Amino acid sequence: MANREFDLIVWGASGFVGVLVAEYLLARYGVGQTLRWALAGRSNSKLEDARRRLATVSRAANTLPILLADSNDSASLEAMAARTTVICTTVGPYALHGSNLVAACVAENTHYCDLSGEVHWMRRMIDLHHERAREGGTRIVHACGFDSIPSDLGAYWLQREMRRRHGVPCSAVKYRAESFKGGFSGGTIASMLNMLGEAERDSAVRSILNDPYGLNPSLAPRGQDGPERTRPEYDPDFHGWVTPFVMAPINTKVVRRSNALLDFAYGRDFRYEEATLITGGKFGFPIAAAVAGGFGLFAAAVSIRPLRELFANVLPSPGQGPSESTRETGYFTLLLLGKHPSDTRRDLRLRIRGDRDPGYGSTAKMLGESAVCLAVDALSSGGGVLTPSVAMGDALLTRLQENAGVTFTEVSV
Ligand SMILES: NC(=O)c1ccc[n+]([C@@H]2O[C@H](COP(=O)([O-])OP(=O)(O)OC[C@H]3O[C@@H](n4cnc5c(N)ncnc54)[C@H](OP(=O)(O)O)[C@@H]3O)[C@@H](O)[C@H]2O)c1
DSSP: OTTOSEEEEEETTTSHHHHHHHHHHHHHHTTTTSOOEEEEESOHHHHHHHHHHHHHHOGGGGGOOEEEOOTTOHHHHHHHHHTEEEEEEOOSSHHHHTHHHHHHHHHHTOEEEEOOOOHHHHHHHHHHHHHHHHHHTOEEEOOOBTTBHHHHHHHHHHHHHHHHHHSSOOSEEEEEEEEEEOOOOHHHHHHHHHHHHHHHHOHHHHHHHHOTTTTSOTTSOOOSOOSOOOSOEEETTTTEEEEOOTTHHHHHHHHHHHHHHTTSTTOTTOEEEEEEEEOOGGGHHHHHHHHHHHHHHHHHHHTSHHHHHHHHHHSOOTTOOOOHHHHHHOEEEEEEEEEOSSOGGGOEEEEEEESSOIIIIIHHHHHHHHHHHHHHSOOOOOOEEEOHHHHHHHHHHHHHHHHSSEEEEEEOO
């Protein structure tokens, strides 16, 4: 992979998140300085528009190379993959447009990262490509955005610290979404609706989505975690009510895959779960019940095809997303608890904060840093269809804190 023309290529650079990733790379790394990178997509005119917009921020963007590759043209994808160390893709829905690129990256030994939260498609990529990617030393890393980097690196951080201080892994990790502000893009909505449509048509997709260990190696032993929560519950560890968290069905499976890929370094009985934390004293329960009820109603509504089509028509379309001010004033705060197996005084607590909205401003920075990390850092991981923590671990933790406004801070119990 040495001496390729580019360190990384952003494929999908004309889309909503693709432009944000390119803006981030431009601001942080410039053009033709420490990082050799390029814009790619299927439409030259749209990519030129995107480059013109970037050039209003920094004129250096005018010299960014543009490459053309269409998801339906495998030869164009292989030619693109052969020119770079890493491809960072925001071309989604991934289940519709992503498979040929993963195949091209594995064939060309090109590292890869994306923003997929489409669990059934990630399962397909694992089954098709994990072995060959492992043999070739190629790192294929899904879920490098808000889902699932804070979850996966948060669990990794707690396990690393518990082992370093007390010589044992945490027996369980709880993740609580404490507060967040942001919005949704048309691409995210299209990906979610496509996944639900596939689940409606195909029982095998439904089984993967409903399986807490749906991303684990097929023959790996299963742990004790069960289905996602659907009801509010009082959580004495956080002195508040908890209710379902929308990203939990994705994130929990990614963290469990990390444990399996690490040969169960977190323990075979390790438990991991996520929820939204509702504080608010005596109003905590009614708020939690209302959130759980709303969540259940939304899940029921989007499982009905005509209502899905209605949502697709009224919600943002592909290419659209939260405004700059929503992204700039957005944020997220997460609290994680790592449980010592036998002594609660040794439990560890971690706060993860992001300085932009979770889904776009912060996600673009997390994906950009993942791509740079895969391209230039000396990583000890091998190849395969990996998770962010298994592929990049400490190197990505450092990058996110130094560059991307995502902080990991220990807090007192
Ligand atoms: N995990 C997370 O935290 C997270 C957060 C945000 C987004 N996402 C995911 O990221 C993905 C992108 O979201 P978005 O809002 O940026 O979507 P978007 O604005 O619709 O962008 C999609 C991109 O895909 C390109 N594309 C579509 N069909 C193509 C094809 N046949 N060949 C090559 N390129 C093609 C589009 O190119 P044109 O411009 O030429 O149409 C566009 O650049 C979605 O899957 C979304 O779910 C995940």
